[in-house]
Amino acid sequence: MPAGPVVPDEITARDLNGAARNELKTLSKDNAEQVARHLAMAALHIDDDPALAHEHALAASRSAGRIAVVRETVAITAYAVGDFALALRELRTFRRISGRDDQIALMVDSERGVGRPDRALEVGRAVDRAALPTDVRVELAIAMSGARLDLGQPDRALQELDIPELDPDTAYPWSPGLFAARAAVLEELGDIDEAAKWQRRADVAEAAIGAVDADTETIEVDEIDEVEIDDEADGESEAGFDDEAGAVDEHVDDQDAAASVSADDSDADEAPASDREDGAEDRA
Structure with missing residues (x-):
């Protein structure tokens, strides 16, 4: 078995989120510790060095290929390095093991990545x-909107984004990406002015959410060019494996307080080297 990437001594199993650690309880103590450290390294480096994160995910899979969070992490890191075929295989395995649809958007995007928008x-x-x-x-x-764009259907791409969560006056953790996606579709449709408004909303929402802990504070944005923050609010969102996805992702509770945004329209988107016995299932 090839040696995995080095894990610094200071990285321990405690650096992995508790929900993910719970999934490793079926492993021996020593194996669980090592797998957890590799998963923690994957979470740590997914943004700044996705290739290294992927190496750590693959190392974890060689020792714990039947654990859902491990297969999920391999999928996410594979997607990050552009191996969409591997991402799809691992996402299907994660879904089968866990019974969850937490990564359905990544599955859709991975199908797009292998050239199958339909x-x-x-x-x-x-x-x-x-x-x-x-x-x-x-x-x-x-993701569905992106698939419509891939098919040359910008009108239907815009319809995919017409969901209740598209509130231009309130910024939730998901708002920047949703607003920016709408801006991109509007630009594709040739509505440059409206696209600029939605992109501006995306920028304001991202600034507001990044400025404070969205779990505890509501932010009033009185001017579109600046974000005013309550002096008592001073926090940052956690990065890591969240409870439901158990994967490398940004964790913000989407059910708590949101940032209120006032924007004037004139100012305003090879399979892993893990257990080979799972490979036959992946090809199903």
């Missing part, structure tokens, strides 16, 4: 959106 739409339509967590539902809408 199949991407089929995958997205096959789930009950009402049963999805709000952030997952928004991510799915964005």
